[in-house]
Amino acid sequence: MASGVGVQDECLRVYDEVKLGHRWLYVIFRVSESLQIVVEEKGGHDRTYDDFVARLKEAERKRQCRYGIFDVRFIQNDVPQEKLAFFLWSPETATIKQKMLYSSSKQALRNQMRGIHAEIQCNDDADLAMSNVLERCMRKYT
DSSP states (O other), X not given: OGGGOEEOHHHHHHHHHHHTTOOOSEEEEEEOTTSEEEXXXXXXXXXXXXXXXXXXHHHHHTTOOEEXXXXXXXXXXXXXXEEEEEEXXXXXXXXXXXXXXXXXXXXXXXXXXXXXXXXXXXXXXXXXXXXXXXXXXXXXXX
């Protein structure tokens, strides 16, 4: 428990549903008012990366941060790949309190998520670009 923030059991259950069963394309997490990391949204396979980004941008309009995981799919050397990426969305417009809370509490969630292949801190649209995400996921192979 970093900075007094705990992780609800549902977060790990839903993470396992992504990692083991590929049930969700993405999951977005937030820190609740009771200082618990909770599941905010689960995106099914009828959604896209653009939907994931749009949901993160909704938090930005509220001057808030978010965590997320996304099941990134790509082809590397003619072989289909699926890699899990962990996101810390900390937009420039977020309040200082939000930025400090999310950066100091990230490890409470991240340490319990085994099998993450890329960790991406995003502060602006360039960081959220799919080309950046793919480069980070493929970096393990080069």
